[in-house]
Amino acid sequence: MEALKNYFNKLFPLTEAAWQDFEQCLVKETVVKKDLILEEGQKCDFIAFVGEGICRFYYVKEGEEKITAFFFSGDFVTNYRSFLTGQPSEHYIECMQQSVIYKVFKKDLLQLYDQHQCIERLGRLIAENLYLTVARRLDSFLYATPEERYQELLQRNSKLLQEVPQYMLASYLGVKPETLSRIRARK
């Protein structure tokens, strides 16, 4: 919870009253390994803050899992598109370890926006940051090699290497496991 407050304070400090109202809407969940917090076809009606653990965001195409993102402790995890549009998710979100997450539900968040301008501002800043994240990801697909994308992932979170199986990293990078082994060997 402190981690979340610190995260907010870095973006834009909430008033004490706003934080208290926000805190009351947070739902703490302890999730065991391999639990799905979102399934394909469900509407994503929450944004969750990852207190501990790692989650992966993936879809299934022709029976094969394709990983499009990892979320770590200190990240927000959601299907933001489904959350914003109300359309069913095309992705699954799985916790890869026992995790502690703090959910805020859409109906509560919309109310908090009405009640506190500082929470509305946080919502804007978080939307802007998510824009930048997905724009960077688009760039990395258009312009970067798998090797550069691997380097980027390392910089973002080098703990990942220890925690995530190789074949999942390869899926995220869009390469075969053998290619990833060669990239690692060259480092």
Add this chain to the structure above:
Amino acid sequence: MEALKNYFNKLFPLTEAAWQDFEQCLVKETVVKKDLILEEGQKCDFIAFVGEGICRFYYVKEGEEKITAFFFSGDFVTNYRSFLTGQPSEHYIECMQQSVIYKVFKKDLLQLYDQHQCIERLGRLIAENLYLTVARRLDSFLYATPEERYQELLQRNSKLLQEVPQYMLASYLGVKPETLSRIRARK
């Protein structure tokens, strides 16, 4: 100006006072064909609403222009990343016809956010929409064929076909002009 007000009203109606303050910050510019409203290396300190005309968003790689977006009458045009981060633009924005645009500058917008919660909310909703736009674009690169991307563009604005030279459409789709001709011939 009415078009912009209608656009806002569809997202979230502004109070009369907020609209008046906002309107005072709008700077109308008439731009002649081929004028650049943003150049590579400049910081983008504005968001502009396209009243009339078409703009294209492109970068130059090894002497070749690569088009990544078109903006039409009724769209916002900006380098949103440069606008948010303050980093220099890697793109150019060119008006392809005589255009009328309405700019709001970053320093004014930040002040408007402070003054009116309804403008802050608009800012959030617009950031969320831009997130969805770039997420769709990422998807279309990851999963769609050039043919499907062409179809998507047609649906978005079929006037485009008459106004935009073929080689520019091909650049946007990431295909050679000959490939685009074949796609069109099949329709």
